[in-house]
Amino acid sequence: MVASSYRVSIDAIPRQNQREVWREALGGLLLDCQLPESGPFQFGELTSKRSTSGAQLVLLRSSEQQIVCSGHAASARVAIIFHGYGRGSIASGQRSCEFADNDVSVCDLQSAWRMTLREDFEILLLELPRERLLGRLGHNRLRLPIVLGATIAAAAVRPVMRTLGGNFAILDKADLATAEVAVTELVAGALLGETRLDAETMTQVQAGHLRRVDAAIEAQLGNPGLTIADIARQEGLSQRYLQRLFERQNTTFSAYLRERRLERCCNDLIDPNYADQRIAAISYRWGFSDQAHFSRMFSATYGTSPRQFRKAVPRDQETARTRGRPRLMRGTATVLRLAPGAAPQEIARQEPIAPAEPPAAPPDVRASSHHHLKVSRDTTHWGYLSRTIPPVMCVESGALVTIETLTQHAFDDYERMIKGDPGAESVFHWTAERKSVERRGAGPMDGSIFGRGAGEGFGVHICTGPIHVRGAEPGDVLEVQITDIWPRPCANPAFAGKSFGSNAAAWWGFQYNDLIDPPGKRETITIFETDARAETAHALYSYRWTPQTDPFGVRHDTMDYPGVPVDHATIEKRVGVLAGVRVPARLHFGFMAVAPRESELVDSIPPGYFGGNVDNWRATKGTTLYLPVAVPGALFSIGDPHFAQGDGEINGTALELSLTGQFRLILHKSGQATKPHLEGLGHPLLETAEEWILHGFSYGNYLRELGRNAQSEIYQRSSVDLALRNAFRATRKFLMECYRLSEDEALALISLGVDFGVTQVADGNWGVHAIVRKTMFSQAAGA
Known part of the structure; x- marks a missing residue:
């Protein structure tokens, strides 16, 4: 999940307030600025991201100015600055040093300094606790600010910082945690090479020995039996000489080793990459063979137990709003509870299996024959595509097929969209004892990443199919003629003759981080009604999503898993919404796909060359869709039925309403196409x-x-x-x-x-x- 960020751009600020807003933004970094008195303030952008350790990464772009630090004794923070472009100088007192493009400088926020930027610039600033960096230098004398010189460590940190700046927009908290450790280690090594030496500290030779010893210790922190004798033997130095080196730093070998191990454990305890690992495993990885000893040492150093330290870390609330499989996640400690007594074969039946020969077509099947594919738990796959799903129907080219589809949002109002409908009840059935369709999404069946449920909701659409088209091979084109579409009528006698749908202003929508009415970030469901003529729809009521607990006991604070039953006793309905407004019908299917070849389990949400969740409202009655075939049989599936949608699908969903469609499936063999637009087709074409x-x-x-x-x-x-x-x-x-x-x-x-x-x-x-x-x-x- 991309880390949440704070962003200021003066382009969005009235001109008379731009300078004040810019100074306030820099003030959040304990900095100030002096802007040219003449001429307008040309531009300024500041974006910051904060890691779980408290470090902050800031990308600054602006025009000529002077950035000033007055010195804040209570801040106890330093700044590592990568100068992407823009020349200038840093001065403290009477001392000044120049920097150029791609230089790295280090500044102490406890001291006063000023950075003069003589032209447009971009800098990447990593602000972190002072002790985390300068504590590595011992009592070596170092004058900050400093522009790093030509050490190997300085040369190594530049491309790392450049990469962070170039990928700033997509950095997540795991990236930040990893980058913070890497940059800190490299800059600490570079600073050791920049330290000012005199007789009271150590000679140049001794400093070189200390750097070698430090590197040797770092490489073996995971060895629980590491001793000073091992390091002395490896580096060809006497033990007594090594002891004196550490004494000059007012420490001992064992204290230094313990400090470095604890620091590594501390980093891993707050690193999202290791959120699933037991504390004992982390301590063992860094050389603590005795868990009790580790806990005592950790508590003595940090004033709290490892467990409490980990619990106190503010976890990223955005994790609950991750759509699709998260990057770099190894899983969480959450264990998914399957239905009591669920038969293994029942779950396995919904897993993709090895490709099989499609079932033989009935003897009387002809190209012009009409098939009807009803929707049920046995004819659907929920939230994923796969080239290995056994087809539920086999047809010849030219066949006319009526296909029933269900909206995955039907549980937004069970009474109107599920109750009394055998097909819908078959798919949505979910009690504490049984979940009719276990897998929902392309995630792990044990829900070991977020614990949402089987499949993790990495894909949400109820797809009817797949349909095997005889003779279809990779390189062919499948023509899908949409000959008719109509709403699925409500089966509840209380609402006879009507159809109902739902629109969810969801957390994955474009609007979610840009709301202006309180309470800010929220999800809102609006239920719509249409009659048998299906020309327009009107809103019945709306409600805001409240945390829902599914029948297996998993709490869903957001709409993070499809088909969760909404308990209407927990919501507050608002009637009279969109009063007098009629939404014109645009009946279409948001999802029409052939199976992709690249992966066995594919999330149903992102569309691609194979079609899928294209969400173009123009795919309606009278339209023809062309899809490039990627696997034998094409394996055509359809879902995500919509009553209406505008271009953009801005709030995350359309008017989701179950539909039935009639389609003619025509196969065009590669090299035999009579239509020029089909040759080499590599994307969906309407x-x-x-x-x-x-x-x-x-x-x-x-x-x-x-x-x-x-x-x-x-x-x-x-x-x-x-x-x-x-x-x-x-x-x-x-x-x-x-x-x-x-x-x-x-x-x-x-x-x-x-x-x-x-x-x-x-x-x-x-x-x-x-x-x-x-x-x-x-x-x-x-x-």
């Missing part, structure tokens, strides 16, 4: 009678492009910029191949006659679509 609609995602094939951690990285790296770039490239290629335009012709037409729009910013892999009107080519040769 066609209407009047338009072509092309899609670009932040990453066209994120499963391949982002490597082994693709299903984590996609949630961190997506942007509209990347999606627009890929939509543009797809459109240019389409015009050049299908209409035989030159690149210059295509570029002119794209700018003059193609409409680009944001499809969605809710699905991890953000989407942009391009609309090409067919009428532009009505006079073209061969049109």
Whole structure:
């Protein structure tokens, strides 16, 4: 999960207040500034992230100015500063040192100094407790501020800081914890090389010996039997000489070794990377073979037990709002409780299994035959795609198939969207004794990462299918003609003749961190009703999500797991919302996909070349969708039914309402396609009678492009910029191949006659679509 950050940009501030706001932002770092008196303040951006250890990483970009530290005796903090660009100087008293691009400087916030920046600049500042860095230097004399020189350690820290600055936007707390340790160690080593030596401390040779000894100890901290004799023998020094070296630092070998081990344990106890590891395992890793001894030493040093120290660390509240598999997580201590007495074979049946031959089609099946795929626990897979799911139906090319789908939000109002409906009850059934569909998402079945439930909600959509299309092979194209769509009627007699849906303004929506009404961050569900004609929908009531406890006893503070029953006794309904407003129907399926080839379990949320959660409302009745086939049989699945949605899907969801659709599935074999737009198709393509609609995602094939951690990285790296770039490239290629335009012709037409729009910013892999009107080519040769 990307670490939460604090950001100030003066571009968003009225001009008369910009200088004051900038000084206030720097004041949070115990700094001040002097800006040029003449001319406007040109620009300033400050973004900060705080680690669990209390360190703070700050990215500063601004124009010419002087940054001033007056010296704060109570701060006990230092700043490691990487000068990305912008030349200047740092001065303290009568001493001054120059810095240039890519230099690293170290400043003490207890002392007075000033940094003069003579041009536009970018600096990355790591602020951390003073003792954590300067305590490593012992009694060596060091004059701060200092610009690090040509030591190997200084050369090594520069690319680390540069990498942190370049990836600042996607750094999470685990990254910060790891980077803090690495930077501190490297800078401490560099400072040892910069220390001022005299007869009262040690000679240059002794300082070199101390650095060698320090490195040898660091490399063997995990050896519980490490002694001064081992280090002396390894470095070719006498034990007595080593003892004198440590005495000059007012310490002993054993005290120094214990201090370094405790510091490493302290770092790991607050590092999110090791949140799942037992305290005993951490202490053993750093050389404490006796847990009781470790606890006593830790308590004596830090004034609290290791357990209380770990519990006191403020855990990132954003963890509860992680969509998709988190990066670098090894799991948590939470143990998922499965249904009592759940049969192993029942759970295993929902796990992907080895690919099998599709079931033989009935003897009388013909290309023109009509099939009906009802929705039930046996015909759905919840929250994931897989090339290994056995197909629930096998059809010939050209078959007409009626497919029922369910919204995963139906438990927002059980009475209106589930009760009395055999298909919905089959899928959503969940009691303390039994959960009908165990896996919900592509996460681990034991819920060992967050403890939300089987599959962890890494994927949320109820997908009907998959359907095997005979003869489909990788490289082919599956044409999906959407011939009809209609709402699933409510089966509860109390609401006969009506259909109901839900919109959730959720924590993954674009709006969540930009709310202006109290209480700030919140999730709101609005229930809508439509009649049999399904031309418009109107709101019945809304409520704010309150923590819900599922039948297995897991508490859900947010909508972090699909299909959690909402206890309406715990919510406060607000009626009269959106009074007089009618939402026009745009019936469509947000999710239509063939199985991807790259991974066995794929999160259903991010769309890709295989289709999936594209969330384009134009995929409605009368539209044709083309998908590139990636696995034998294509394995077509459909879900995420929507009554209506606007471009962007800004609050995270559409008007989610169960639908039934009628589709004709037509296979186009590679090399035999009669339609030029199908040759080499590499992304979902929509066609209407009047338009072509092309899609670009932040990453066209994120499963391949982002490597082994693709299903984590996609949630961190997506942007509209990347999606627009890929939509543009797809459109240019389409015009050049299908209409035989030159690149210059295509570029002119794209700018003059193609409409680009944001499809969605809710699905991890953000989407942009391009609309090409067919009428532009009505006079073209061969049109």
